[in-house]
Amino acid sequence: MNARDGILGRIRASNHRAGPVSVEQATRNAERIAAHRPNLIPARAEGDAATLTTRFVAFAEEVAATVNRVADADDVPAAVATFLASHNLPTELVASPDPALDAYPWAQQPLLTLQRRAGRPEDVVSITGAVLGIAETGSLMVRSGAKSPQTLHFMPPNHIAVLRAKDIVGSYETAWNKLRERMAADGETFPPRTVTLITGPSRTSDIEKTSYVGMHGPHRLHIILVDGQDD
Amino acid sequence: MAPNPIRVGLFVTCLVDLFRPRIGFAAVRLLEAAGCRVEVPASQTCCGQPAYNGGDRRDAQAIARDVIAAFEGFDYVVAPSGSCAGMIRRHYPGLFDDDPAMRARADALAARTWEIVSFLADVMKWDGVAAQLSGKAAYHDCCSGLRELGVKRQPRALLAKVAGLEVADLPGSEICCGFGGAFCVKYPAVSDALAGDKLRELEAAGADLLLAGDLGCLMHISGKLHREGSRVRARHVIEVLADMGGEPAIGEPG
Amino acid sequence: MQPTAHAFKEVSRQKIADPDLQRALLKLKTDFRAKRVQVVNRLPEFEALRDEAKKLKDHVLENLDYYLETFERNCTAAGGQVHWCATAAEARDTVLRICRDAGAKTVTKGKSMIGEEIALNDHLEAHGIKAVETDLGEYIIQLRGEPPSHITAPAVHLVKRQWTETFRALHTASDLAPDRPLDEPRQILDEARAMLRRSFFAAEVGITGANFLIAETGSTVIVTNEGNGDLTQTLAGTHIVLASIEKVVPTLEDAMTLVRVLARSATAQEITSYTTFSTGPRRATDADGPKAFHVVLVDNGRSDLLGGEFREILRCIRCGACQSLCPVYGAVGGHTYGWVYAGPVGAVLTPALIGLEEARHLPEASSFCGACESVCPMRIPLPSLMRKWRERAFETRVTPAATRGAYKLWAFFARRPVLYRAGARAAIGLLGALGRKRGRFRSLPFAAGWTATRDFPAPEGLTFLDQWARRR
Numbered sequence: 001m002n003a004r005d006g007i008l009g010r011i012r013a014s015n016h017r018a019g020p021v022s023v024e025q026a027t028r029n030a031e032r033i034a035a036h037r038p039n040l041i042p043a044r045a046e047g048d049a050a051t052l053t054t055r056f057v058a059f060a061e062e063v064a065a066t067v068n069r070v071a072d073a074d075d076v077p078a079a080v081a082t083f084l085a086s087h088n089l090p091t092e093l094v095a096s097p098d099p100a101l102d103a104y105p106w107a108q109q110p111l112l113t114l115q116r117r118a119g120r121p122e123d124v125v126s127i128t129g130a131v132l133g134i135a136e137t138g139s140l141m142v143r144s145g146a147k148s149p150q151t152l153h154f155m156p157p158n159h160i161a162v163l164r165a166k167d168i169v170g171s172y173e174t175a176w177n178k179l180r181e182r183m184a185a186d187g188e189t190f191p192p193r194t195v196t197l198i199t200g201p202s203r204t205s206d207i208e209k210t211s212y213v214g215m216h217g218p219h220r221l222h223i224i225l226v227d228g229q230d231d
Numbered sequence: 232m233a234p235n236p237i238r239v240g241l242f243v244t245c246l247v248d249l250f251r252p253r254i255g256f257a258a259v260r261l262l263e264a265a266g267c268r269v270e271v272p273a274s275q276t277c278c279g280q281p282a283y284n285g286g287d288r289r290d291a292q293a294i295a296r297d298v299i300a301a302f303e304g305f306d307y308v309v310a311p312s313g314s315c316a317g318m319i320r321r322h323y324p325g326l327f328d329d330d331p332a333m334r335a336r337a338d339a340l341a342a343r344t345w346e347i348v349s350f351l352a353d354v355m356k357w358d359g360v361a362a363q364l365s366g367k368a369a370y371h372d373c374c375s376g377l378r379e380l381g382v383k384r385q386p387r388a389l390l391a392k393v394a395g396l397e398v399a400d401l402p403g404s405e406i407c408c409g410f411g412g413a414f415c416v417k418y419p420a421v422s423d424a425l426a427g428d429k430l431r432e433l434e435a436a437g438a439d440l441l442l443a444g445d446l447g448c449l450m451h452i453s454g455k456l457h458r459e460g461s462r463v464r465a466r467h468v469i470e471v472l473a474d475m476g477g478e479p480a481i482g483e484p485g
Numbered sequence: 486m487q488p489t490a491h492a493f494k495e496v497s498r499q500k501i502a503d504p505d506l507q508r509a510l511l512k513l514k515t516d517f518r519a520k521r522v523q524v525v526n527r528l529p530e531f532e533a534l535r536d537e538a539k540k541l542k543d544h545v546l547e548n549l550d551y552y553l554e555t556f557e558r559n560c561t562a563a564g565g566q567v568h569w570c571a572t573a574a575e576a577r578d579t580v581l582r583i584c585r586d587a588g589a590k591t592v593t594k595g596k597s598m599i600g601e602e603i604a605l606n607d608h609l610e611a612h613g614i615k616a617v618e619t620d621l622g623e624y625i626i627q628l629r630g631e632p633p634s635h636i637t638a639p640a641v642h643l644v645k646r647q648w649t650e651t652f653r654a655l656h657t658a659s660d661l662a663p664d665r666p667l668d669e670p671r672q673i674l675d676e677a678r679a680m681l682r683r684s685f686f687a688a689e690v691g692i693t694g695a696n697f698l699i700a701e702t703g704s705t706v707i708v709t710n711e712g713n714g715d716l717t718q719t720l721a722g723t724h725i726v727l728a729s730i731e732k733v734v735p736t737l738e739d740a741m742t743l744v745r746v747l748a749r750s751a752t753a754q755e756i757t758s759y760t761t762f763s764t765g766p767r768r769a770t771d772a773d774g775p776k777a778f779h780v781v782l783v784d785n786g787r788s789d790l791l792g793g794e795f796r797e798i799l800r801c802i803r804c805g806a807c808q809s810l811c812p813v814y815g816a817v818g819g820h821t822y823g824w825v826y827a828g829p830v831g832a833v834l835t836p837a838l839i840g841l842e843e844a845r846h847l848p849e850a851s852s853f854c855g856a857c858e859s860v861c862p863m864r865i866p867l868p869s870l871m872r873k874w875r876e877r878a879f880e881t882r883v884t885p886a887a888t889r890g891a892y893k894l895w896a897f898f899a900r901r902p903v904l905y906r907a908g909a910r911a912a913i914g915l916l917g918a919l920g921r922k923r924g925r926f927r928s929l930p931f932a933a934g935w936t937a938t939r940d941f942p943a944p945e946g947l948t949f950l951d952q953w954a955r956r957r
Binding site: 243245247248249250251252253255256271272273274275277278279281282283285286287288290291293294297343374375377378380405406409410411412414415416417418419420421422423424425426428450451453454455457458479481482483484485 | 494497498501574687812816817850851852853854855856858859872874875876877878879880883884888889892893895896898899900902905909913921922923924925932934935936938939940941942943944945947948949950952953954
Binding site: 011218 | 629638639674700702710745791
């Protein structure tokens with residue numbers, strides 16, 4: 001008997017069964033998975049778009065992300081330039097090869113250079129999109145993919161994430177459903193290799209339980225929140 | 232007394248019976264003031280918690296049977312101890328999982344068993360505290376009373392009515408004092424460390440009196456207070472509520 | 486690691502007298518307690534979520550085989566490879582084999598309690614593979630050759646000075662000046678980051694644990710603040726996930742329910758900086774990520790625990806709140822518990838995994854204050870489970886004869902009121918008389934355990950029941 005059979009056998013015996021769960025139970029379990037119903041969703045995940053956006057910003061700022069809310073897409077390149085200047089950061093950025101990111105009017109900021117590729121050890125600032133923002137904890141949902149290398153979310157010490165306000169949802173569960181829908185619409189197999197909920201920059205409290213921002217992941221997380229975009 | 236007063240069986244607890252009977256008399260005074268008729272079954276000895284927590288389940292069951300038999304005739308069973316009341320209320324039923332008849336009797340007794348301060352406040356809705364004591368007291372939440380029985384707000388509410396008494400805030404009031412029954416002599420170094428923490432907290436709060444609802448905790452903390460030369464004295468909270476705050480404190484002569 | 490749980494009492498005395506440890510523990514106690522209360526109060530649904538978490542995990546345990554098989558199917562469909570290991574030895578060998586197949590010389594590791602449990606690092610090192618812990622707390626204890634002392638804060642036993650000393654002594658790279666400034670936390674963190682960056686880029690294999698396994702998608706989940714787990718799994722060519730079998734949950738939605746209570750309980754945060762769901766190796770269209778994805782499922786006693794009276798411990802999501810709130814843990818620190826898991830969770834799990842004889846002090850060294858149970862997000866009745874161990878110890882005579890005798894003697898008298906009263910009258914009368922003058926004893930024969938550090942209050946002299954009988 002191999003280890004797998006042994007483990008499954010002991011699990012069954014411990015659950016007072018001679019074999020697998022009954023057909024009825026298996027059907028129920030399968031249905032439970034297929035339906036993937038949410039359990040209790042906290043009230044803070046509810047609200048109209050304006051409420052959720054405000055809540056998203058508040059929670060994100062609480063965990064030391066910085067949020068710059070801009071009126072529309074045209075303001076994005078300038079917002080990036082402002083951020084870089086305020087921290088004396090270089091104007092060379094590594095960017096997600098994402099058409100949505102390309103669509104911003106970068107020509108307005110000729111000093112900015114965006115290299116579209118995965119991350120490298122020497123990168124200082126990355127700029128990516130975000131699939132969604134989640135209001136209940138001010139989190140960004142990011143994913144791996146051809147258009148969104150995961151390394152850009154983690155490697156450079158500075159991460160700029162451009163999020164559309166219309167992509168802010170209330171709860172984690174709503175975010176997962178939206179991602180499921182989008183990937184189905186795009187003919188992609190759900191889920192991606194990685195999905196990360198990013199909430200603030202990296203941190204540690206390993207030294208005397210005091211929380212310090214900036215460990216292995218980005219030390220700065222700057223969210224450019226773009227209002228008023230229609231599809 | 233009313234024509235059909237509530238009949239309360241006082242479970243005095245082994246520690247109170249042996250070491251500080253005045254707590255038992257404080258209990259009687261308060262229960263009678265609240266309109267109860269108090270009886271004290273003479274066959275009572277112990278709730279069985281030492282055996283239970285020591286892993287001696289068989290003896291715990293045997294002792295529990297005796298307690299159930301002695302106390303099941305009362306309207307309520309009241310103990311000046313969250314630990315003993317918790318034992319009866321929360322743990323007796325589970326001792327008889329494989330004996331449905333006993334389980335039913337244990338359930339019935341459990342439903343009527345109360346720690347005294349919560350009984351006075353929550354069941355009798357009594358707040359007729361007629362007591363006076365000058366001083367600054369700090370209240371320690373004994374673990375069983377707090378976590379098993381929800382005793383938290385009631386002693387503070389009743390203490391607020393004691394004339395002349397200031398009740399200081401003890402930020403660590405919910406942290407275990409380190410008594411834990413046999414624990415305090417099985418792991419004396421750890422027990423002592425926790426007592427030391429409690430002592431430092433009391434000094435920092437500027438209290439001259441420590442109050443709590445369990446004599447075991449009180450004897451342990453009081454013993455440490457005396458050993459370290461602290462001027463803080465300890466009493467059971469119902470001694471103060473029953474206006475017996477002028478009598479010798481725990482570990483004091485007289 | 487070689488267990489030293491049997492030495493609990495001796496070690497506890499040393500640790501209580503250790504000023505560095507006590508200072509470190511004070512930080513844990515003062516910071517975490519207050520912050521946890523605040524963050525819990527911010528989520529009014531917390532209690533209801535605890536109930537849901539318990540329910541969902543109980544459902545999983547009843548159907549554990551089903552959900553593990555579903556997980557395996559979906560993980561494999563996504564291109565992952567699932568390995569089933571009954572024992573620690575099998576798990577170690579499986580990981581070693583995967584590492585060798587990947588030609589690994591260096592392996593980076595995210596924090597994994599199951600990894601500690603199976604003593605993986607020693608095994609890899611013994612076979613010439615360097616295993617580098619990348620979680621900052623795990624990193625420094627690896628440097629110091631110590632085991633973790635807490636589930637989520639493995640280096641919580643250290644004060645800042647010890648970080649500085651350790652790095653100065655053991656970071657021997659030639660580009661580090663011996664007298665470089667290293668007293669500020671920022672300097673310590675930056676140095677660790679720089680050292681570990683080299684490992685992230687060099688490692689052929691990255692090993693992480695898994696907070697959850699998702700049956701629905703065949704995904705594994707890690708919850709971190711530092712980002713080390715993500716760099717570990719994204720940069721190496723092979724990603725190995727080590728997970729014990731009870732980590733599986735049915736759906737992503739179920740995982741989010743647990744995520745809502747996990748960080749709140751572990752680190753007093755709303756959520757950690759990074760919650761990452763990994764499914765299979767990189768896709769053809771991915772720009773980065775590992776080419777191979779392995780999940781090593783480890784049983785190591787869990788399938789047996791499932792069938793016994795300690796089943797409920799399998800709901801544990803390794804938040805460590807019980808450790809942080811335990812007054813005993815707070816007095817003696819995690820190393821006193823002498824194996825991988827300390828505090829209340831250790832008291833229940835350790836005897837099951839290494840035997841009651843070796844671990845017998847762990848369930849004994851508790852005052853049953855109940856703080857652990859009151860904060861456990863999975864509503865595990867920890868004191869009751871510890872009590873069950875005490876019952877086992879009593880029945881199997883692991884409990885010393887003198888102790889058993891004492892309980893039986895007390896019970897003998899307690900069941901015989903006439904004898905009890907006669908004995909009480911005599912003993913209390915004597916003690917009362919002896920103690921009347923001072924009101925207390927500095928020492929008492931047979932009570933050295935009490936009177937070594939405390940006075941013993943003298944009894945009034947007449948029992949309550951005798952006084953009551955006289956008044957009536």
